[in-house]
Amino acid sequence: xxxGDTKKVSFFFQSVKDVFAFFFSLVKKVRKTKIFFFISFLxxxxxxxxxxxxxxxxxxxxxxxxxFNNMIMTFYMQFLILxxxxxxxxxxxxxxxxxxxLTYLTTRPVSKSAIIxxxxxxxxxxxxxxxxxxxxxxxxxxxxxxxxxxxxxxILFRDVAVLGLGLMCYTAFFTFVGTILKRSIMFGLxxxxxxxxxxxxxxxxxxxxxxxxxxxxxxxxxSTGRFSFLLFRLEPSSTGNSVFMLxxxxxxxxxxxCVLFTFKEYIMED
Amino acid sequence: MTAVxxxxxxxxWYGNVLGLSDVTLQIExxxxxxxxxxxxxxxxxLKLITGQIKPNIGRVMIHGQKVWNNYALFAQIGFxxxxxxxxxxxxxxxxxxxxxxxxHFSPEKINEKAEKAMDIVELTKDKDRxxxxxxxxxxxxxxxxxxxxxDPNIIILDEPLNGLDPLGRRKIIRLIKEYKGEGRMIVVxxxxxxxxxxMTNRIILIHQGKIFAQGDIHYIRDLIxxxxxxxxxxxxxxxxxxxxxxxxxxxxKVHFDLQKKSLLVETNNRDKFFSLLPSLFRENHISVEEITxxxxxLQAVFDYLIxx
Numbered sequence: 001x002x003x004g005d006t007k008k009v010s011f012f013f014q015s016v017k018d019v020f021a022f023f024f025s026l027v028k029k030v031r032k033t034k035i036f037f038f039i040s041f042l043x044x045x046x047x048x049x050x051x052x053x054x055x056x057x058x059x060x061x062x063x064x065x066x067x068f069n070n071m072i073m074t075f076y077m078q079f080l081i082l083x084x085x086x087x088x089x090x091x092x093x094x095x096x097x098x099x100x101x102l103t104y105l106t107t108r109p110v111s112k113s114a115i116i117x118x119x120x121x122x123x124x125x126x127x128x129x130x131x132x133x134x135x136x137x138x139x140x141x142x143x144x145x146x147x148x149x150x151x152x153x154x155i156l157f158r159d160v161a162v163l164g165l166g167l168m169c170y171t172a173f174f175t176f177v178g179t180i181l182k183r184s185i186m187f188g189l190x191x192x193x194x195x196x197x198x199x200x201x202x203x204x205x206x207x208x209x210x211x212x213x214x215x216x217x218x219x220x221x222x223s224t225g226r227f228s229f230l231l232f233r234l235e236p237s238s239t240g241n242s243v244f245m246l247x248x249x250x251x252x253x254x255x256x257x258c259v260l261f262t263f264k265e266y267i268m269e270d
Numbered sequence: 271m272t273a274v275x276x277x278x279x280x281x282x283w284y285g286n287v288l289g290l291s292d293v294t295l296q297i298e299x300x301x302x303x304x305x306x307x308x309x310x311x312x313x314x315x316l317k318l319i320t321g322q323i324k325p326n327i328g329r330v331m332i333h334g335q336k337v338w339n340n341y342a343l344f345a346q347i348g349f350x351x352x353x354x355x356x357x358x359x360x361x362x363x364x365x366x367x368x369x370x371x372x373x374h375f376s377p378e379k380i381n382e383k384a385e386k387a388m389d390i391v392e393l394t395k396d397k398d399r400x401x402x403x404x405x406x407x408x409x410x411x412x413x414x415x416x417x418x419x420x421d422p423n424i425i426i427l428d429e430p431l432n433g434l435d436p437l438g439r440r441k442i443i444r445l446i447k448e449y450k451g452e453g454r455m456i457v458v459x460x461x462x463x464x465x466x467x468x469m470t471n472r473i474i475l476i477h478q479g480k481i482f483a484q485g486d487i488h489y490i491r492d493l494i495x496x497x498x499x500x501x502x503x504x505x506x507x508x509x510x511x512x513x514x515x516x517x518x519x520x521x522x523k524v525h526f527d528l529q530k531k532s533l534l535v536e537t538n539n540r541d542k543f544f545s546l547l548p549s550l551f552r553e554n555h556i557s558v559e560e561i562t563x564x565x566x567x568l569q570a571v572f573d574y575l576i577x578x
Contacts, residue, residue, distance in 0.1 A: 018372050025364070026359065026368070099357075103349065104351075104416065106321070106322060107320055107322075108341070109345040109373060110341060112341070267284065267323060268353065
C-alpha cells in the first residue's frame with residue numbers, strides 16, 4: 001500500500017467517524033427513536049406482568065429462563081429486530097431524500113460511501129443499544145430469583161450476541177434496499193414477514209436463503225417433539241458457517257449500498 | 271481572467287421534461303447572477319454545477335476538475351440550496367457544527383467558524399433554539415450560514431433572499447459584495463431582477479432551460495425599458511381617466527377590467543406615464559384606490575423578449 005493509499009484510507013475512516021458522530025447524536029433526538037424505544041421495552045413490561053403473576057402464584061411452576069427464551073425466539077427474533085432494522089436501515093438514504101437534506105451531506109468533502117457507512121454504524125449502534133437494554137432488563141426481571149446462577153448469564157450473552165448479529169445483518173440489507181427502492185418499507189415488510197417467516201421452514205437448502213436461518217442456527221434447536229414428522233422445520237447450519245454467512249451478507253449488502261449510492265443520481269422533487 | 275466554472279453543452283432532462291439545454295458557459299471570479307423566471311432551469315443549473323445531479327449530455331468542470339463524485343472539491347465550495355429543509359430536531363448551532371465536522375476541522379476550529387458564521391447571519395442569540403421553531407427568515411439565514419461557515423472560495427447561492435425581510439435582504443446583499451471584495455467567487459440565482467441588480471452587473475439570463483442572454487445588466491435593462499408596460503389603476507372614475515389618457519402618444523392601449531373595476535393602461539414610456547398621473551388625478555378629482563403593474567416581473571419581460 002502506497003502512502004497515498006494509506007492517506008485515502010485514513011481520510012475515509014475519519015469521514016465515517018464524523019458522519020457517525022453527526023447522526024448518532026441526531027438519531028437519538030428524533031420522534032421515531034422514542035417510539036421504537038418504547039416498543040423495545042414492551043418485553044420488560046411483559047416480564048413485570050409475568051413476574052407479578054408468579055409472585056401471586058398464578059404460574060409459579062414456569063421457569064423465568066423458559067419464558068425469556070420464548071421471548072427471544074418470538075418477539076425479538078421474529079418481530080423487533082426486523083422492524084428496527086427495517087425502519088432504521090431503509091432510512092439511511094431515504095430520509096435524506098424525503099427530507100431533502102441530502103444536499104447538505106453531498107456538498108461536503110466526504111465520500112458518499114462514508115455517508116452510508118457512517119450512518120449505518122450510527123443507526124445499527126442505536127438499535128443494538130435499544131435491543132440490549134430491553135433484553136437485559138427482561139432477563140433480570142424474569143430471573144429475579146435465580147440471578148446467582150452463572151450459567152444463565154451465558155444464555156443472556158449468547159442471545160444478545162445473536163440479536164446483535166441479526167441487527168447488523170438486517171440493517172445492512174435494508175440499507176441496501178433503501179438506496180435502491182423508493183417504497184422500501186413496503187418491500188421490507190413483505191420480506192420480513194413474508195419471505196423470512198415462511199422460507200425459513202422450507203426443507204433442504206432453500207431455508208438458507210433467509211437471514212433468520214443463520215440466526216436460529218446459533219441458538220439451541222428447539223425439540224421438534226411430536227411434530228418431528230413435519231417436512232417444514234429448521235435444519236440448522238454449523239455455528240462457524242452461520243457467523244461467516246452473517247458477516248458475508250452484511251459486507252456484501254453494505255458494499256452494494258455504497259456503490260449504488262455513489263453512482264445513482266437522486267433527484268429530490270421540488 | 272480564467273474561468274473557474276466551465277460547462278460544455280450541458281443538458282438535463284427529467285424524464286420527458288427539459289431541465290436545461292445545451293448550456294456552454296464560462297464563469298469567472300466575482301459575482302455572477304443567474305436570472306430567470308420560476309421553472310426556467312436556474313436550480314437545475316446550480317444542482318449540476320454542484321454535482322447534485324448528473325448531466326445527460328455535456329460536462330461541468332470547476333478549476334478544471336469534474337464535479338460529479340469529486341468530493342474533495344467541496345472543501346472549497348459552499349452551496350445554499352433553494353429548498354427549505356433541515357434536520358428539524360437539531361438546534362441551529364448543532365446543525366452548523368455537525369456540518370462543519372464533515373470538513374474535518376478540529377473542535378476548536380469548528381466552534382470558531384460556527385460562531386463567526388452565526389454572527390454574520392445574526393443568529394447568535396437564537397443558536398440554541400431548535401430549527402423547527404425558527405421563522406422563515408431565520409431558516410433562510412441558517413442556510414446561508416452553512417454555505418459560508420467553512421470559508422469556501424466558491425459560494426453558490428440558490429435564491430438566497432427568498433423569505434427574508436428587506437433588512438435581511440440588504441444584509442445578505444452586503445455580505446455577498448464583501449465576499450467579492452475578498453476575492454471569492456459567488457454565483458447567485460434569483461427570479462427578481464432588482465435583487466440581482468443590487469449585487470452584480472454580470473448576469474446570465476436563463477429561460478426555458480436555455481441561456482437566453484449573458485453579459486452586462488445594462489443590456490437587459492435597456493431591453494426592459496423598451497418593453498411596453500401594463501399598469502392597472504383602481505379608481506373612482508375609470509372611464510373619465512381613460513378619456514384623458516388617450517390624448518398622450520406614449521399611451522398605447524386602454525381597456526377595462528370589469529371584474530376588478532380597474533383600468534388597464536399600456537404604455538411604452540413608464541417614467542413619463544407615472545409623472546403624469548398625480549396631475550391627472552388632482553385636476554379631475556379622481557380618488558385612487560390602487561396602482562399596480564401586473565406584468566412588472568421577469569416572466570413578462572422574457573415573454574416580450576422572445577416575442578410571445
